[in-house]
Amino acid sequence: MRAEVISVGTELLMGQIVDTDAAFIAKRLSQVGIDLYFRQTVGDNEGRMLESIALAASRSDIVILTGGLGPTQDDMTKQVLARHLGLPLLTDEASKSGLEAWFSGRGQSMTPNNLRQAEFPEGAIILKNDWGTAPGCVVRAGGKHFIVLPGPPRELEPMMDERVMPYLAALSGETIATKMLKVFGIGESALEDRIEDLISAQQRVTLATYAGFGEVTLRLAVKLRAGEDPEPHFASVEPEIRRRLGESLYAVGDDNMPQTVAKILISSRKSLSLAESCTGGMIAAELVAVPGVSEAFLEGAVTYSNEAKMKTLGVSPQTLQQFGAVSPECALEMAEGMKLRTGSDYALSVTGIAGPGGGSAEKPVGLVYIAVAGPNGAKAERFLFGARRDRGFIRRMAMLNALDLLRRELI
Amino acid sequence: MRAEVISVGTELLMGQIVDTDAAFIAKRLSQVGIDLYFRQTVGDNEGRMLESIALAASRSDIVILTGGLGPTQDDMTKQVLARHLGLPLLTDEASKSGLEAWFSGRGQSMTPNNLRQAEFPEGAIILKNDWGTAPGCVVRAGGKHFIVLPGPPRELEPMMDERVMPYLAALSGETIATKMLKVFGIGESALEDRIEDLISAQQRVTLATYAGFGEVTLRLAVKLRAGEDPEPHFASVEPEIRRRLGESLYAVGDDNMPQTVAKILISSRKSLSLAESCTGGMIAAELVAVPGVSEAFLEGAVTYSNEAKMKTLGVSPQTLQQFGAVSPECALEMAEGMKLRTGSDYALSVTGIAGPGGGSAEKPVGLVYIAVAGPNGAKAERFLFGARRDRGFIRRMAMLNALDLLRRELI
Numbered sequence: 001m002r003a004e005v006i007s008v009g010t011e012l013l014m015g016q017i018v019d020t021d022a023a024f025i026a027k028r029l030s031q032v033g034i035d036l037y038f039r040q041t042v043g044d045n046e047g048r049m050l051e052s053i054a055l056a057a058s059r060s061d062i063v064i065l066t067g068g069l070g071p072t073q074d075d076m077t078k079q080v081l082a083r084h085l086g087l088p089l090l091t092d093e094a095s096k097s098g099l100e101a102w103f104s105g106r107g108q109s110m111t112p113n114n115l116r117q118a119e120f121p122e123g124a125i126i127l128k129n130d131w132g133t134a135p136g137c138v139v140r141a142g143g144k145h146f147i148v149l150p151g152p153p154r155e156l157e158p159m160m161d162e163r164v165m166p167y168l169a170a171l172s173g174e175t176i177a178t179k180m181l182k183v184f185g186i187g188e189s190a191l192e193d194r195i196e197d198l199i200s201a202q203q204r205v206t207l208a209t210y211a212g213f214g215e216v217t218l219r220l221a222v223k224l225r226a227g228e229d230p231e232p233h234f235a236s237v238e239p240e241i242r243r244r245l246g247e248s249l250y251a252v253g254d255d256n257m258p259q260t261v262a263k264i265l266i267s268s269r270k271s272l273s274l275a276e277s278c279t280g281g282m283i284a285a286e287l288v289a290v291p292g293v294s295e296a297f298l299e300g301a302v303t304y305s306n307e308a309k310m311k312t313l314g315v316s317p318q319t320l321q322q323f324g325a326v327s328p329e330c331a332l333e334m335a336e337g338m339k340l341r342t343g344s345d346y347a348l349s350v351t352g353i354a355g356p357g358g359g360s361a362e363k364p365v366g367l368v369y370i371a372v373a374g375p376n377g378a379k380a381e382r383f384l385f386g387a388r389r390d391r392g393f394i395r396r397m398a399m400l401n402a403l404d405l406l407r408r409e410l411i
Numbered sequence: 412m413r414a415e416v417i418s419v420g421t422e423l424l425m426g427q428i429v430d431t432d433a434a435f436i437a438k439r440l441s442q443v444g445i446d447l448y449f450r451q452t453v454g455d456n457e458g459r460m461l462e463s464i465a466l467a468a469s470r471s472d473i474v475i476l477t478g479g480l481g482p483t484q485d486d487m488t489k490q491v492l493a494r495h496l497g498l499p500l501l502t503d504e505a506s507k508s509g510l511e512a513w514f515s516g517r518g519q520s521m522t523p524n525n526l527r528q529a530e531f532p533e534g535a536i537i538l539k540n541d542w543g544t545a546p547g548c549v550v551r552a553g554g555k556h557f558i559v560l561p562g563p564p565r566e567l568e569p570m571m572d573e574r575v576m577p578y579l580a581a582l583s584g585e586t587i588a589t590k591m592l593k594v595f596g597i598g599e600s601a602l603e604d605r606i607e608d609l610i611s612a613q614q615r616v617t618l619a620t621y622a623g624f625g626e627v628t629l630r631l632a633v634k635l636r637a638g639e640d641p642e643p644h645f646a647s648v649e650p651e652i653r654r655r656l657g658e659s660l661y662a663v664g665d666d667n668m669p670q671t672v673a674k675i676l677i678s679s680r681k682s683l684s685l686a687e688s689c690t691g692g693m694i695a696a697e698l699v700a701v702p703g704v705s706e707a708f709l710e711g712a713v714t715y716s717n718e719a720k721m722k723t724l725g726v727s728p729q730t731l732q733q734f735g736a737v738s739p740e741c742a743l744e745m746a747e748g749m750k751l752r753t754g755s756d757y758a759l760s761v762t763g764i765a766g767p768g769g770g771s772a773e774k775p776v777g778l779v780y781i782a783v784a785g786p787n788g789a790k791a792e793r794f795l796f797g798a799r800r801d802r803g804f805i806r807r808m809a810m811l812n813a814l815d816l817l818r819r820e821l822i
Contacts, residue, residue, distance in 0.1 A: 013447045013491045015438030016621045016628070020429050022452070027426030037459055041433070041450035048448055055466070093790030189482075210427045211563075215425070241548040253641070274692075274713070279694030280699025283687075284713040288691025291767055291802060299719040300683070304704075308753070312710065342719070356702055391702060393565070 001172060003034045004060035006052050008068040008077050009151060010043040021066045021149075021156050028160055033174035033223060034062065043066060049080040054077075057084070057144050062171070067151030069134035072116040077136070077148055081123035085141045085333045088326075092126055095135050102133055127163040131155040138167060140361075145171065149318045174223065177230030179239065180252040181218040184404050186217045194244050199235060205233050215257070248406060258286035261403045264410050265346075266298035273344040274300040274408070275313050275334040277325065277351040278368065282399045298342045303334070313337035313349075326351050326363055328380035331371035335380075339373040346409070347373045350402050352383075352392045366400045372406050381405060412583060414445045415471035419479040420562060422453040432477045432560075432567050438572055444585035444634060455479060462489040468495070468555050473582070475575075478562030480545035482525045488559055489548065493532035496552045499722050500530045503526040503537050506546050513544055521768045525579065538574040541564040549578060556582065558602040561686050585634065587640030592652065593627040593662040593671075595815050599627045603653050609648060616644050625811045626661075626668070658819060669697035675821050676707035676757075683817070685769050686724050686760040687770065688736065689779065694812045709753045714745070724748035725761075737774055737790035742782035746791075750784045757820070758784045760814050763794075765802045780808045783817050792816060 005026070007019050012207035029036050038060070038342055042052040067326045068077030082089050095118035117134045120126060132155040139146045147164055151155050169175075182215050183191060188211040192199065195218075199207050210217045218241065222233040242249060251260045265272055271313035272285050274297075284300035287293050301312050306325055309315040314337035324327040334349035344381040352368025366389060371380035387398045416437070417631035418430050425532050433450050440447050449471070453463040467474045475579040479488030487770035493500050514521040528545045531537060538547035543566040550557040556577055580586070594602060601609065606629075610618050621628045629652065633644040648710055653660060662671040676683055685695050685708075695711035698704050712723050720726040725748035726741055734740040765778025770776035777800060782791035796808045 007450075011621055012434070013437050013450065014435070015434040016630075017623075018431050018434045019430060023423070023426040023429045026424050031424055037456070038463070039418075039424065039450075039452035039453060041452075043448060045448070051450070154800075170443055192483075210422050212428075219427070253807075276692070276695075278699070279696070280708075281695030281711050281713065282699075284687075284692030285690070285696045285806075288689070288693075288713070288715065288765075289806070290801060294715055295692075297601075297713075297715055299716065299723065300692050300711075300713030302692065302699070302713070304699065304708055305710065308710040310778070312426070389565075394699060395700070 001033050001062060002060045003029050003036050003041045003062035003165075004056040004063060005036065005064045005066065006037070006043045007043075007066050007151075008044065008049065010045075012041050012067075020153050021151065022361065024153065024157055025064055025066070025160060025165050029168070030176055030178070031166070032168050032172045033176045034168060034172050042076045044076065046076065046080055046083075050084055051099075053081060053084045053146075057142070059148075061143075061166070062145045063145065066149045066151065067154060069117060069136070069148065069150045071111070071116055071133075075116065078120060081139065081148065085121060085139065085146075086224070087121040087123065087139070087141070090122050091115065091118050092135075093118075095126060095128075098128070098135070099133055101329055108297055124135050127159060127316065129155060129159060131158050135164065138164075139152070147228060149312040155400055161164055173226055175226070176223050177233075178222055179220040179230075179234055179238070180253055181220065181245070181249055182253075182255065182257075183216045183218060184214065184250045184257060184400070185248045185250050186216065186245070187211075191216050191218065191245075198241065202237075205237050207237070214397050234292060237359055247411065250404070257400050257403045257407070258283075260405050261410070262287050262290035262296065264292045264407060266292060268410060269296075270346060270410065271298050273298045273338045273347045275300050275338040275347060275349040276300065276335070277304055277309070277349075278354040279350045279395050279399050279402070280304060281397055283350065283402055285347065286399060286403075289296050294316040298344045299338075301338060309334060313341070316368060321338060324363070326353055327368060327370050328371070331369035331380045332373070333408045335371040335373035336378050345375060345408060348402050348406050349373075349400050352394070352398055354394045354398075356391060366394050368394065368401075370402045370405055372402075372409050374409055412473060413471045414440050414447050414473040414475060415467040415721050416422075416447065416450045416477065416564075416663045417467055418452045418477050419455065419460065420448070420452075421456075421485070423478075424454050428575075431564050431758050432562065435564065435568055436475055436477070436571060438578070439576060441587055441589070441632075443576070443579050443583045444587045445579060445583050451722035451740070455485045455487065457487065457491055457494075464492060464495045464557075468502045468553070472554075472557065473556045473579070475558045475560065477560045477567060480528060480559065480561045482522070482527055482544075482548070486527065492550065492557055492559060495555075496550065498532040498534065498550070501533050501664075502526065503531055503546075504529075506531075506539075507539060507541070509546070512542055514754050519789075538570060538791050539640060540566060540570060542569050546583055547574065549575075549600070567750065584637055584771075586637070587634050588644075589612070589634055590631040590645055590649070591632070591664055591670075592656070592660055592721060593666070594627045594629060594656055594659050595625065595661045595668060596659045597627065597656070597813070598622075599757050600653060602627050602656075606652060608755070609652065613648075614673070615650050618648070619792070658822065661815070661818060663723060668811050668814045671705045672818050673698050673701035673707065674708050675818060677806060679821060680707075681757060681821065682707055682752040682753075682755040683710050683797060684709045684749045684755040685759045686745040686746070686758060687711065687713050688715055688762040690761045690806050690810050690813070691715060691767040693760065693806055694813055697810060709755045710749075724752070732779075735774070737780060737791065739777060741783070743784070743789050746782040746784035747789050754811055757817060758786075759817050761809050761812050763809055764808075765805045765806070767802060775804050779812075781813045781816055782808065783820050784821055
């Protein structure tokens with residue numbers, strides 16, 4: 001079956017917001033083996049919306065419309081769909097009561113324009129919205145399935161998972177199983193080189209690489225009949241891939257580098273402290289995003305100034321004077337000082353020049369030293385992330401490489 | 412003039428990556444008064460790409476294609492465009508030399524497949540790529556303008572700004588001036604209520620609101636003839652809007668909350684230190700993202716554990732025992748302790764329950780206390796960000812509200 005997503009909203013065409021809904025829906029469709037060949041984005045304009053819906057209905061079996069379900073006159077997705085299908089709009093009493101309850105639960109009275117959110121094309125299956133005010137719906141007409149969902153990601157994502165996925169799974173009858181191998185420290189083309197023969201020889205299990213920020217994802221995918229187990233298929237290629245990737249394979253699944261490192265720390269009962277300069281708390285913030293990390297993460301210091309490096313971490317004034325704050329010596333003293341201060345098993349430190357200012361011929365923008373202190377001593381590594389890159393790029397690369405360095409120490 | 416964006420790449424349809432290019436391009440188009448009515452996304456498939464290009468060319472004057480310029484067989488945007496236009500592909504010698512130099516500068520030899528990146532439809536204007544390997548191009552045919560750009564945002568964004576914008580400005584002859592008023596602490600519908608009469612009365616200057624994360628942007632826009640000054644137009648509505656928004660208007664332009672606060676600190680020569688618990692370094696990381704903040708930001712402590720709160724910040728064991736770590740008392744002692752420790756003019760602290768675990772009836776997930784200590788003493792505020800929200804939402808809202816609290820102290 002073929003699906004098509006139409007993202008509705010002038011704000012998407014103005015560039016005010018980035019459309020994350022479409023990517024989310026795309027991922028879910030691939031899980032139930034429904035092909036997504038096209039996506040469209042259209043503004044809040046009746047004529048152009050009608051044109052988009054007609055085009056989608058002419059070439060796709062399932063048309064998913066997101067956005068334009070709110071209370072204002074600009075919100076007209078259901079109205080335009082009803083018009084395309086030649087159906088009247090009817091008020092759904094359950095949705096109306098739901099809206100009234102939502103407002104009164106917040107001590108607000110409902111303005112009449114909110115009633116638009118309780119109107120649906122005749123015959124629609126209502127999709128209750130527990131995460132906001134506008135319910136979605138499914139309308140079946142002419143052998144096609146039109147699915148209408150609210151635009152805000154915090155509503156759309158649970159609506160998709162809890163309301164739409166069961167419907168789509170029933171339609172499809174086929175599933176695609178995927179396995180994501182996350183790779184750090186090998187570029188996309190080098191990775192393809194390393195497994196080129198496997199890509200050429202691929203049969204049931206298809207292989208594809210996706211370059212991410214500082215990392216590459218290798219996607220294994222296999223189409224399955226209902227009830228079929230994907231693991232024997234994956235087992236036909238995965239061991240050989242793992243052998244070739246070695247330690248650069250850092251996770252299987254959706255975990256990113258911070259999640260991976262946090263989980264290794266927690267499961268191995270090792271504690272960590274952080275001394276950050278140019279990353280400025282970013283490593284701590286990424287680790288703290290992982291629930292349960294409080295078991296492993298003791299304390300972080302954002303020592304941006306030399307004074308803080310001396311006072312909080314015990315970096316010696318001589319080191320700062322002789323080698324500068326961006327030096328392997330300073331990185332080592334930062335990590336060792338933080339480890340001593342907190343008594344953690346490991347301490348990680350980062351010091352570098354994130355730019356745009358502060359660079360020199362000898363120490364250019366993008367130069368970063370990362371040190372890790374652990375039970376078996378400390379070591380520092382030098383990284384050069386490229387002076388042409390912006391501050392955000394250099395800081396993020398420093399964060400990821402610091403965590404990867406710690407990961408390689410831990411495993 | 413009408414433009415249309417076609418984002419090319421199966422990875423966009425698989426949901427592996429979110430398309431930020433389209434939003435970026437959309438924003439730029441609106442700056443030169445070019446209307447964007449449609450966007451399409453299509454996979455790496457020749458037939459479907461031909462279909463998309465034909466559709467776009469049938470209804471738009473400018474077709475911008477992004478992605479599919481790389482060296483692999485999957486990358487075929489220029490090839491398919493050439494086919495649509497009935498033009499041969501020719502190798503551009505300057506691009507070829509540029510590619511060879513790029514590889515040899517990295518000590519790598521260029522594989523033959525990279526030559527695809529130097530091939531363009533006959534008559535194309537080459538757009539040099541100083542940020543990656545694949546140049547873009549503009550092809551004019553049948554009164555239409557086809558603009559081809561590389562997909563990676565770090566290449567596309569400077570290519571758009573430095574290569575394409577001058578071309579588009581020349582085409583358009585018309586500009587739209589916009590002014591963004593950034594508002595924190597008033598919701599979108601409350602904001603609309605407050606300026607409803609101004610929205611109804613709008614003439615040359617149009618007003619639109621966009622809900623962002625924890626904030627709302629009010630966009631003033633005016634279409635201008637070449638050389639016309641926008642300021643008199645804005646001046647006809649802006650003072651009244653400012654009066655109604657008061658302190659909730661936190662910035663004009665693109666600055667976000669961290670950038671705004673960093674700039675206030677720098678310009679007022681005030682120093683800051685941070686004591687973060689549930690935000691875990693996020694406030695520090697956001698501030699450090701702003702170049703030049705080292706003048707104002709002295710030090711941050713990520714005191715996730717009670718021990719760190721006592722040892723590093725001097726929070727008393729009695730406070731932790733009697734009121735708990737998530738309490739106004741603890742927040743105040745954290746801020747005061749950090750201020751004392753670093754000698755900063757201001758110290759900001761955050762302590763809360765980000766979930767998913769750790770909540771109770773009395774102290775639910777989403778409860779956060781934020782304190783600010785300054786020259787005139789310290790105060791703590793209570794926030795409840797909603798137990799249904801996820802950890803990331805709660806932490807980000809805490810970060811933004813902490814910075815806003817500090818901002819209101821500073822102004």
